[in-house]
Amino acid sequence: MVATAVPSTRPNWLRYAALAAKVLLFGLLLSALIWPDLSGIKGKASTARLIVYPIGAMVLPLWWVAYGRTRSKLHRTFPWHADLLMTLPWLIDLVGNRFNLFDTVTWWDDAMHFVLWAFLTAGVLLAFAPRDLSRALTVFTALGFGATAAVVWELGEYVAFVRTSPELQTAYTDTLGDLALGTLGALLAGLITYQARKPRSLA
Known part of the structure; x- marks a missing residue:
């Protein structure tokens, strides 16, 4: 079955x-350059x-x-709901670092790996995955993207700063936990996205 586009009924608040x-993300990035x-x-x-972060x-x-504006089979109008979900992880991470939450709140890092990976994976699924995927394929797609993205993130952290920081002593345990939490977040995103799309796909 080929997925067909449907008119967007997303409320305006999602766009805003x-x-x-x-705007907040780029403002924080600009302030990081200045101060x-x-x-x-x-x-x-x-x-x-x-x-x-800007690329993400x-x-x-x-x-x-x-590509999508003229050739997308999923969306006739820009998918603001997916865009919001794909922007929030970068913004929340910057806010957490700005307020030093990763170093002062013991559970913050673990929570963010779970929640932010769920947001990112849900956004990617809503933006790019066909609507008519079964529950199993939706979950497999979510796990494939989420787990791969989590591995790339951890490799990037290691190369960028972990290998030369005091965190190296506990990096192995922390990385395993982060990968597990990111994968669980992606799994949850797959299940929720399937359920959220189900009525629309059956309509």
């Missing part, structure tokens, strides 16, 4: 929320974050301009 999230000592990411691969937040809009 997605745009606000991007690096106050950014919360100094010594935590700040240069890599300043490059990767702009992947969907750039794809839409280059």
Whole structure:
């Protein structure tokens, strides 16, 4: 079965929320360039974050301009709900670092690996995965993306700053936990996305 596009019925607040999230994200990135000592990411691969985070937040809009607007079989209008979910992980991570939550709240890092990976995976599924996937295929797709993204993230952290920081002593245990939590977050995203799409696909 070929997935067919359906008119968007997303409320306007999703558009405003997605745009606000991007404005806040780029504002925090700009402030990190101007006042690096106050950014919360100094010594935590700040240069890599300043490059990767804007790319992560702009992947969907750039794809839409280059391809999706005229050829997407999933969306007739820009998927603001997916865009918001794909922007929030980068924004929340920057906010957490700005307020030093990763180093002062013991459970914050674990929670973020679970929640932010769920947001990111759900956004990717809503933006790019066909609506008519079965529950099993939706979950497998979510796990494939989520687990792979988690591995890439951990490799990036290791190369960028972990290997030369005091965190190296506990990096193995922390990395295993982060990978497990990210994968569980992706699993939850797959299940929720399938349930959220089910009425629409059956309509």
